[in-house]
Amino acid sequence: MGHDDDLPTLELAFPGPERDRGVAAILSGEKTALTGLLEIYEHAREALPTAGQRFSVLDSAGRAAVTIELLEVRVVAMKEIDDDFARAEGRGYADAAQWRTAHEEFFRSEGVSDFLGHTPDIGDDTLVVAQRFRVSDAATANAAGPQ
Structure with missing residues (x-):
């Protein structure tokens, strides 16, 4: 197994709140x-992620905060x-309509x-x-001493 520093990184939204x-x-x-906008991957000429891939998720300071493993990756229309997926995004969306409003706003930002x-x-x-994942391990190297 490679060291976590070797993992591709993943950045959610833009640095900040x-x-x-x-x-x-x-x-x-x-x-x-x-969820990512397919057009962003295409514009960046980035390969789409695949199930089983692990990523180091960065915090706003660019430090590794947690490692995730993708369980499922689907390219689907927003509709x-x-x-269920909207709630799994963990942003407090009650339903797909709320998810949609927030993502349309972000994608047009x-x-x-x-x-x-x-x-x-x-x-x-x-x-x-649309990606589902599990936490593979927290980035223990950045943990603030004993818990």
């Missing part, structure tokens, strides 16, 4: 799913996301638009990369 809440939700076990070079057109058929 949104990322911090996401990392905390993974550590607490509330967050077991995440296919159901309430300035940060995403700057990265893509345009504001993406988001609708029912927009393809997203």
Whole structure:
């Protein structure tokens, strides 16, 4: 097994409160799913993640906070996301409608638009990369001494 430093990294949203809440939700076990916009992967020329892959999730300071293992990766239209998946995102969404509103807002945000070079057109058929994961291990190297 490789050392955790060798793992590909995963960054949730942008550094700041949104990322911090996401990392905390993974550590607490509330967050077991995440969604990416397929267009971002294509623009970055990044291969899509696959089930079984492990990632080191970074905090806002760029430090490894937790290691996750992907259990399932699906490319689906936004309209296919159901309430169960929305709740698994661990952001307090009551249902898929709340998930959709938040993700449409994020995918159209300035940060995403700057990265893509345009504001993406988001609708029912927009393809997203829906991922379910489990915590593989917390990044013990950064733990603040004995618990």
